[in-house]
Amino acid sequence: MSSSPTFSIATLHFDDAPSSPCALLIDTRIALHLPTPTRPSRTTPLTDNGTPLFFEIKSAGAHKGLGMFATRAIPTGALILVEHPAIITPANVHFPSSEARDEAYRALFDALPDHRSEELRTMTNCRPEDVTHEEGISRTNGTAVELGHPDEIEVEAREYGAVFLTINRSNHSCGPNAAHKWDLASFSSSLYALRPIAPGEEITMIYTDVTQPSTTRRAHLLSHYGFLCTCPFCTLPPTSQSASDAARFELREWRHTRPVYAGWATDLCRADSFVLDSHFAALELIRREGLEGMESAFVREVCLCYAVLGEEGEFREWAGRLEGLSEVRDPGMAKEVRGWLGDVKSVPKWGWRKKKRMQMTRKKKQHEEEEEEDPADYFSPLMF
Ligand SMILES: C[S@@+](CC[C@H](N)C(=O)[O-])C[C@H]1O[C@@H](n2cnc3c(N)ncnc32)[C@H](O)[C@@H]1O
The missing domain is CATH 2.170.270.10 (SET domain)
Structure with a gap:
């Protein structure tokens, strides 16, 4: 007991x-x-x-x-x-x-x-x-x-x-x-x-x-801290308020409901921009709602996407941003990113999609060439 x-x-x-x-x-x-x-x-x-x-x-x-x-x-x-x-x-x-x-x-x-x-x-x-x-x-x-x-x-x-x-x-x-x-x-x-x-x-x-709707946030702030929030995100006209509440809900659920790096990285049936487009949309919503505290998980995945695509310029730009965001919040991550910037090839799966796409194009071309040259084509039964 x-x-x-x-x-x-x-x-x-x-x-x-x-x-x-x-x-x-x-x-x-x-x-x-x-x-x-x-x-x-x-x-x-x-x-x-x-x-x-x-x-x-x-x-x-x-x-x-x-x-x-x-x-x-x-x-x-x-x-x-x-x-x-x-x-x-x-x-x-x-x-x-x-x-x-x-x-x-x-x-x-x-x-x-x-x-x-x-x-x-x-x-x-x-x-x-x-x-x-x-x-x-x-x-x-x-x-x-x-x-x-x-x-x-x-x-x-x-x-x-x-x-x-x-x-x-x-x-x-x-x-x-x-x-x-x-x-x-x-x-x-x-x-x-x-x-x-x-x-x-x-x-x-x-x-x-x-990420809760304004009415929930305001009620909580009033009961626990004794004030009615009058910040710009709680004093919007009704239609903008609903849009802001919906955006916050979407952002909270985003990484459970939208494509993420892990499922996409080695799935060549998906377009190369599949996760990037989704994450750029999230980052735009984050900026509009002033929720930059949610940014780093998305920025990290954008870095990893550019890494697996082997796009060094974009990778460096986003990794620099991630390093700045992580310096205080997550020093371990900032250190890891500095390692990546020192040697981009150390990033997991660096250039994997680019390599695979090149191999696929090579194979396709080879196959097409072989088909053109296949003697069976010349002796096709249809020719007789
Ligand atoms: C942790 S204290 C913040 C510092 C406080 N303003 C002070 O003078 O010590 C929390 C209190 O500050 C006030 N406060 C904090 N944020 C507020 C806001 N956005 N609007 C109105 N009052 C706020 C409320 O009285 C709340 O209970």
Whole structure:
């Protein structure tokens, strides 16, 4: 029989940010699996004065509170910020009483140095009536993160949210221009640009599943974050709204319902442009809907298509794009792509379709020539 989990408060310290520890309210079984954080492989790009290079935090308007804004042009894929969380809290925890619950959240905040807990207390709490200020801040700002855990632990006990003092100042958009990537080893998240961001533009990310229709997104944002989304993708005229919702649904299903590289690569009955045309259509929809976060799976397949077609110029162009998209989001992929660019012949099935088509044309020609020369033609019974 499994006993109910016990929670305790732990703190993690970081060599690269000694005065900014993270406090965790954590299942003691998971606490045993916490890493000793390594230094993040990248750091926040800074100006000569030591301020962030790419962004500032300032008012986003009366109804939005603070927000993150670009201070200069940010290219696609660029790293904006690397940050350790201030607190980590469980998504699901049953306390014996509401007093015990309130006490646990207060103790969590108190485990931080004053400057950190004071800043944390200034963050948004969209549930002031339901829970304590501390828990409200955890719920409003908590972003799902993976912690290491033993295999046997229940699924719901594995879910945790992290609050970042700066990353969580970025507001929501249903067509976001940024996303962040969690790295357990360094216990940090890296915020990066999904498309070019202009100076002065607000840097936004997603708080909800943006492939859902606008009404679903808005209802979720209202109930969980206390605001009605007025982003450009939620305030369209009715016919454009239906088209946007349908496009998002199509994109979500695209790679299950449309041709993909794996089925096409060695199927010579399909046209050479079969998957490319489909993926170009998806990429156009992605651009229209501002969902560049969905791009890389399609861009990767476009690269592989050009590779199997042996089209080196196009391959290099798309591989360069994939490398830029993957630099922060998927460093392993960026490394693989650099290998491909160093030696295109190392890409799986490089030029396979081109080779096969050439062999087929050669064989056909040979066959036609043999038929022309076949003496049987000259002695065909029809000639007598
Ligand atoms: C994680 S915080 C974002 C930072 C927050 N604006 C602040 O001042 O600390 C989430 C809260 O910001 C506000 N917010 C975020 N995105 C918004 C949007 N698109 N429109 C209006 N309010 C938004 C809501 O109050 C939401 O509960």
